[in-house]
Amino acid sequence: MxxxxxxTPQGHERTAYFISDGTGITSETVAMSLLSxxxxxxxxxxxxxxxxxxxxxxEAVARINLAAQNDGxxxxxxxxxxxxxxxxxVQTANACYLDLIGTFVSSLETELGREASRxxxxxxxxxxxxxxxxRIDAINFSLSHDDGQQHAELGTADVILVGVSRCGKTPxxxxxxxxxxIKAANYPLIPEDFxxxxxxxxxxxxxxxxxxxxxxxxxxxxxxxxxxxxSRYAALxxxxxxxxxxxxxxxxxxxxxxxxxxxxxxxxxxTILTVIQLDEGGK
Amino acid sequence: MxxxxxxTPQGHERTAYFISDGTGITSETVAMSLLSxxxxxxxxxxxxxxxxxxxxxxEAVARINLAAQNDGxxxxxxxxxxxxxxxxxVQTANACYLDLIGTFVSSLETELGREASRxxxxxxxxxxxxxxxxRIDAINFSLSHDDGQQHAELGTADVILVGVSRCGKTPxxxxxxxxxxIKAANYPLIPEDFxxxxxxxxxxxxxxxxxxxxxxxxxxxxxxxxxxxxSRYAALxxxxxxxxxxxxxxxxxxxxxxxxxxxxxxxxxxTILTVIQLDEGGK
Numbered sequence: 001m002x003x004x005x006x007x008t009p010q011g012h013e014r015t016a017y018f019i020s021d022g023t024g025i026t027s028e029t030v031a032m033s034l035l036s037x038x039x040x041x042x043x044x045x046x047x048x049x050x051x052x053x054x055x056x057x058x059e060a061v062a063r064i065n066l067a068a069q070n071d072g073x074x075x076x077x078x079x080x081x082x083x084x085x086x087x088x089x090v091q092t093a094n095a096c097y098l099d100l101i102g103t104f105v106s107s108l109e110t111e112l113g114r115e116a117s118r119x120x121x122x123x124x125x126x127x128x129x130x131x132x133x134x135r136i137d138a139i140n141f142s143l144s145h146d147d148g149q150q151h152a153e154l155g156t157a158d159v160i161l162v163g164v165s166r167c168g169k170t171p172x173x174x175x176x177x178x179x180x181x182i183k184a185a186n187y188p189l190i191p192e193d194f195x196x197x198x199x200x201x202x203x204x205x206x207x208x209x210x211x212x213x214x215x216x217x218x219x220x221x222x223x224x225x226x227x228x229x230x231s232r233y234a235a236l237x238x239x240x241x242x243x244x245x246x247x248x249x250x251x252x253x254x255x256x257x258x259x260x261x262x263x264x265x266x267x268x269x270x271t272i273l274t275v276i277q278l279d280e281g282g283k
Numbered sequence: 284m285x286x287x288x289x290x291t292p293q294g295h296e297r298t299a300y301f302i303s304d305g306t307g308i309t310s311e312t313v314a315m316s317l318l319s320x321x322x323x324x325x326x327x328x329x330x331x332x333x334x335x336x337x338x339x340x341x342e343a344v345a346r347i348n349l350a351a352q353n354d355g356x357x358x359x360x361x362x363x364x365x366x367x368x369x370x371x372x373v374q375t376a377n378a379c380y381l382d383l384i385g386t387f388v389s390s391l392e393t394e395l396g397r398e399a400s401r402x403x404x405x406x407x408x409x410x411x412x413x414x415x416x417x418r419i420d421a422i423n424f425s426l427s428h429d430d431g432q433q434h435a436e437l438g439t440a441d442v443i444l445v446g447v448s449r450c451g452k453t454p455x456x457x458x459x460x461x462x463x464x465i466k467a468a469n470y471p472l473i474p475e476d477f478x479x480x481x482x483x484x485x486x487x488x489x490x491x492x493x494x495x496x497x498x499x500x501x502x503x504x505x506x507x508x509x510x511x512x513x514s515r516y517a518a519l520x521x522x523x524x525x526x527x528x529x530x531x532x533x534x535x536x537x538x539x540x541x542x543x544x545x546x547x548x549x550x551x552x553x554t555i556l557t558v559i560q561l562d563e564g565g566k
Contacts, residue, residue: 014395023553026316033309033363033384034391037399049553076394080316096394098387104317111359111379112297116320124549132547139454143429171422175461178454178548264415265461266407270306270332 012044015067015075019060019090021082023124024049030100031078043076051081057089064093082118135181142177145185146170151202154185159276160206161186162199162250163213164242165233166223168260168268172213175265180273194245199253211272212250212257217243219261295327298350298358302343302373304365306407307332313383314361326359334364340372347376365401418464425460428468429453434485437468442559443489444469445482445533446496447525448516449506451543451551455496458548463556477528482536494555495533495540500526502544 016035018028024047035043046067048060068074077095081087082102091097105116126132144150145157147170154160159176161169161184169186176184193200203210215223217240224234232238250257258271299318301311307330318326329350331343351357360378364370365385374380388399409415427433428440430453437443442459444452444467452469459467476483486493498506500523507517515521533540541554 023547023549025549025553026312029309029312030383030387034387037365037384037388037401038391038395038397039400041395041397047553047556049557076391082320096390098390100313100383100387101316101320103386104313104381104383105320107379107381108317108321108359112321112324114321114324117322118320124547124553126545126547136454139457143453143457146426170426171419171461174422174426174457178458178461262409264306264407264409266306266308270308270330270407273330274332 012042013071014041014043014073015064015071016043016045017048017060017064017067017075017077017095018045019048019051019077020080021052021086022049022080024080025124027078027080027100031076034078034098051086051090052083054086054089057081057086060090061093064090064095068094084118131181135177138177138181138183139174141183142173142185145183146173148187148200154202154206156183157185157206157209158183159185159211159272160203160209161213161272162189162203162210162255164189164215164220164246166220166227167213167215168265169213171265172260172268172272175269176272179269182273182276189242189246189249191242194242194249197249199249207253207255210253210255211275212246212255213268214243214247214250214257214259216259216261295325296354297324297326297356298347298354299326299328300331300343300347300350300358300360300378301328302331302334302360303363304335304369305332305363307363308407310361310363310383314359317361317381327354334369334373335366337369337372340364340369343373344376347373347378351377367401414464418460421460421464421466422457424466425456425468428466429456431470431483437485437489439466440468440489440492441466442468442494442555443486443492444496444555445472445486445493445538447472447498447503447529449503449510450496450498451548452496454548455543455551455555458552459555462552465556465559472525472529472532474525477525477532480532482532490536490538493536493538494558495529495538496551497526497530497533497540497542499542499544 016031018024018031020027028047035041051057051060064075064077075095077097079087079090079097079099080101081090109116159182161173163169165188173184173186176182187200187203217236220239220243221234221236224239228234256275258268260268299314301307301314303310311330318324334340334343347358347360358378360376360380362370362373362380362382363384364373392399442465444456446452448471456467456469459465470483470486500519503522503526504517504519511517539558541551543551
């Protein structure tokens with residue numbers, strides 16, 4: 001995901017609206033996927049979440065029409081509005097209106113032989129307080145089990161990421177818990193472990209939960225140099241040693257391993273989820 | 284987002300595939316939005332990310348056809364596959380195929396007067412190493428500026444969340460940094476601040492960056508009771524006092540405020556983003 005999709009590039013040619021009766025996450029996600037197919041297109045991106053009344057729909061129309069006038073080109077409206085009376089109003093704006101959800105609802109109704117609720121977007125609301133609490137608990141778990149801080153509850157982890165310091169364990173653990181409610185702990189592999197040629201002892205009983213992250217020595221050297229420039233910790237030679245030893249330890253212990261060097265958090269997480277899914281026999 | 288969308292409910296009537304040449308995040312997001320419109324539908328959800336070769340496409344078809352056979356009903360395939368030769372193969376499966384991106388690409392091509400790249404999904408990949416690094420830096424910033432831990436770099440925060448202990452500041456800060464690359468710090472308001480009737484002193488210079496979170500005393504009592512049962516900290520009476528004093532302090536200081544009581548992290552973040560966007564004059 002881009003760092004800040006609502007930034008305003010100089011000289012945009014279109015304004016893009018991500019409009020929704022809920023958070024707008026779905027419309028923004030799809031819109032950014034679509035826009036990424038047009039390499040040289042510069043858009044000014046505006047989120048319009050929580051458009052859940054006719055009054056707000058009319059306000060949105062006014063803003064869209066103003067942008068059409070200012071840009072000299074009609075805006076792109078990426079919509080997940082579900083209620084016909086509200087989307088009907090927004091569709092009167094001077095814009096290219098893409099109905100990201102409604103377009104598929106009829107096909108699904110036919111396929112499933114039943115009617116959709118066509119209610120306000122429920123997806124990013126709290127539907128089940130217990131399920132939501134489980135997700136918050138997962139976030140707190142990942143925070144308190146970052147970098148091997150705690151051992152007591154490692155047994156309740158869904159996954160324990162292992163790897164050398166600064167290979168990407170922390171952002172991945174937090175992403176897995178926040179986005180997927182997965183209790184992701186992480187535990188560093190350090191030079192002492194390599195000398196003993198053994199994993200940290202506490203991990204052996206949870207070996208089936210371990211997932212290894214690795215990274216190219218050159219990239220690791222860069223990352224560590226920002227943190228502690230000119231240290232032995234960051235030295236390229238030391239990074240080479242640590243990565244080589246960590247990888248051979250993980251291979252020896254039969255731990256699945258993924259290189260984070262050129263991968264985004266989303267790509268790393270998607271891979272881990274597939275492995276967990278497979279292990280759980282979920283197919 | 285549901286805690287684990289790939290769980291397998293008992294007695295599902297359909298298998299739903301989230302298929303993509305990238306992470307599958309977009310297809311899963313849209314699919315979950317669509318499925319949430321059919322209240323009583325039970326699906327078994329399977330992620331199929333990184334389907335980026337014809338060989339993998341054929342494997343996917345085999346899995347989909349097997350599910351069709353096992354379920355006695357054809358699966359739902361939510362696809363963001365962009366390359367025609369790959370999507371063409373998957374479309375031969377015995378399934379209801381919904382083309383979540385391609386459906387809109389032609390309309391956009393017409394509207395924009397240029398051709399889409401129709402390349403493998405780029406959206407969740409690292410496009411700009413600098414931008415990606417900024418996002419990782421934001422995550423590290425939010426982690427190290429959780430709960431008022433550090434003051435030194437508060438000046439570089441994009442937003443500083445304030446509120447009583449356990450009102451939702453930490454998950455919201457982490458979400459903002461992970462999903463949006465926003466440097467979100469958080470700072471607790473504690474009884475000593477209420478006695479002095481002043482914000483923590485360090486915050487005054489950053490007042491324009493403050494955003495307040497609040498919560499119903501009853502909910503706060505529940506949350507704190509899980510952490511420290513039967514403590515003064517968790518007592519309903521104390522929660523009532525703290526929330527009342529925090530709210531009146533935030534009102535007095537002119538700090539925007541949002542109640543987290545019934546809101547998901549996504550809803551809280553969407554609201555904060557809209558406020559930040561407005562303040563930045565981004566429209």
